Amino acid sequence: MRRPRVLLLMPTTTYRAADFVSAGIKVGAEVVVGSDQRQTLEDAVPGATLTLDFQDIDGSARLVAEFAEKFPLVCVVGVEDETTELAAEISRVLGLPHNSIESVRAARDKYRTREILLRSGIQVPRFWKFPAREDAHSIAPRVELPCVVKPLFLSASRGVIRCDDSEGFARAWQRLQKILMEPEVRRKGGELADWILVESYIPGEEVAVEGLLIRGELKSLALFDKPDPLWGPFFEETLYVTPSRLPEPTQRAILQTTALAAEALGLREGPIHAELRVNERGAWPLEVAARSIGGLCSRALRFGAGISLEEMILRQALGLEVGSLQREKKASGVMMIPIPRAGRLVRFDGADAALAVPDVEAVVQSLATGQDVVPLPEGSRYLGFIFARGSDPESVEAALREAHRRLKIIVD
Ligand code: ADP
Numbered sequence: 238m239r240r241p242r243v244l245l246l247m248p249t250t251t252y253r254a255a256d257f258v259s260a261g262i263k264v265g266a267e268v269v270v271g272s273d274q275r276q277t278l279e280d281a282v283p284g285a286t287l288t289l290d291f292q293d294i295d296g297s298a299r300l301v302a303e304f305a306e307k308f309p310l311v312c313v314v315g316v317e318d319e320t321t322e323l324a325a326e327i328s329r330v331l332g333l334p335h336n337s338i339e340s341v342r343a344a345r346d347k348y349r350t351r352e353i354l355l356r357s358g359i360q361v362p363r364f365w366k367f368p369a370r371e372d373a374h375s376i377a378p379r380v381e382l383p384c385v386v387k388p389l390f391l392s393a394s395r396g397v398i399r400c401d402d403s404e405g406f407a408r409a410w411q412r413l414q415k416i417l418m419e420p421e422v423r424r425k426g427g428e429l430a431d432w433i434l435v436e437s438y439i440p441g442e443e444v445a446v447e448g449l450l451i452r453g454e455l456k457s458l459a460l461f462d463k464p465d466p467l468w469g470p471f472f473e474e475t476l477y478v479t480p481s482r483l484p485e486p487t488q489r490a491i492l493q494t495t496a497l498a499a500e501a502l503g504l505r506e507g508p509i510h511a512e513l514r515v516n517e518r519g520a521w522p523l524e525v526a527a528r529s530i531g532g533l534c535s536r537a538l539r540f541g542a543g544i545s546l547e548e549m550i551l552r553q554a555l556g557l558e559v560g561s562l563q564r565e566k567k568a569s570g571v572m573m574i575p576i577p578r579a580g581r582l583v584r585f586d587g588a589d590a591a592l593a594v595p596d597v598e599a600v601v602q603s604l605a606t607g608q609d610v611v612p613l614p615e616g617s618r619y620l621g622f623i624f625a626r627g628s629d630p631e632s633v634e635a636a637l638r639e640a641h642r643r644l645k646i647i648v649d
Pocket residue numbers: 347362385387390391392393394395397436437438439440443467472512523524
């Protein structure tokens with residue numbers, strides 16, 4: 238029997254290519270990679286790759302439809318934010334189960350997300366949208382402090398800055414204006430790059446929910462605590478640890494709010510990654526993205542008898558059983574290694590010592606030595622990752638911190 242052919246839409250900047258391709262092999266699929274840059278394989282192996290412009294939704298969907306006449310596709314999976322819209326459109330054209338274009342577009346646009354959540358009675362901070370070209374001093378009196386300025390798109394907290402007074406607001410605004418002028422950001426964001434979103438600051442603890450939507454029902458895959466404080470001015474993500482140590486009712490409220498937010502946005506199929514804050518007033522969704530967790534963080538998750546998150550996503554897309562598969566019993570965590578300062582990475586040593594910490598399973602350097610290291614709010618590349626598994630979240634967190642202490646990272 239022919240293996241089902243799967244189209245994976247992946248920007249060349251993704252960290253997930255290897256994990257998704259090996260998941261494809263594990264689930265018995267034939268993988269086609271649709272990417273934004275021409276692959277050397279394209280001529281050598283016909284039908285294995287496709288070059289697509291992720292911004293040209295109609296043109297790229299047409300190209301894929303032609304391709305699918307020769308090489309029939311069973312499903313399409315968008316791997317990062319910038320591919321979700323195209324994945325939805327291709328699925329629509331090919332008659333495959335999918336999220337509506339409007340829903341993935343809304344999930345990607347932080348302002349649109351806010352409007353929809355507000356209309357649906359879900360807690361949102363006060364929020365305002367302004368043209369990015371406006372002057373900070375004319376905007377400052379129109380917003381509430383403390384606040385957060387952010388782009389309408391982008392991820393991993395890029396461009397997100399907390400402001401506590403009007404001078405801080407002006408500095409943050411100008412800094413974000415510069416980020417929104419970067420050619421790569423403009424190409425990715427299109428019209429979204431012309432705007433800035435301002436939100437009142439939500440105090441509280443932060444969590445992330447990894448889930449799969451199956452015909453509109455949310456299957457929770459993991460609830461991560463983020464045990465490092467995220468108070469700003471920049472919001473560098475470091476630790477993710479699961480299972481959550483929050484009280485059971487709080488966890489239930491988080492999952493319920495996530496399901497409501499996904500439904501309000503109109504998302505129905507495939508992975509979601511949601512970030513929420515929780516305080517005495519309940520759960521506040523910051524975002525619900527129609528994709529799975531970023532960087533290499535998915536390696537912290539394992540289901541059933543050692544199934545990866547990428548396999549879960551492909552299994553669902555292929556209509557295979559996922560409903561009964563649960564995350565393993567062990568606690569697990571990942572540290573996105575903090576960026577100490579801007580400069581050039583001259584040393585990344587101590588991985589062996591870090592690996593010797595009990596419960597630590599892997600240390601991955603993801604930025605090559607010699608490359609520039611750019612911290613937030615401008616940066617978009619991870620320095621590396623540490624993974625740990627153990628009997629409980631406390632020991633996993635302690636192991637990640639100890640492993641990090643043993644690394645010698647020198648930025649010149
Ligand atoms: P991204 O999609 O880049 O992760 P988010 O909108 O989720 O952008 O913001 C990144 C981080 O900034 C959040 O995880 C959170 O820590 C912080 N943050 C964003 N908006 C707010 C807010 N309104 N109040 C408090 N913290 C916020």
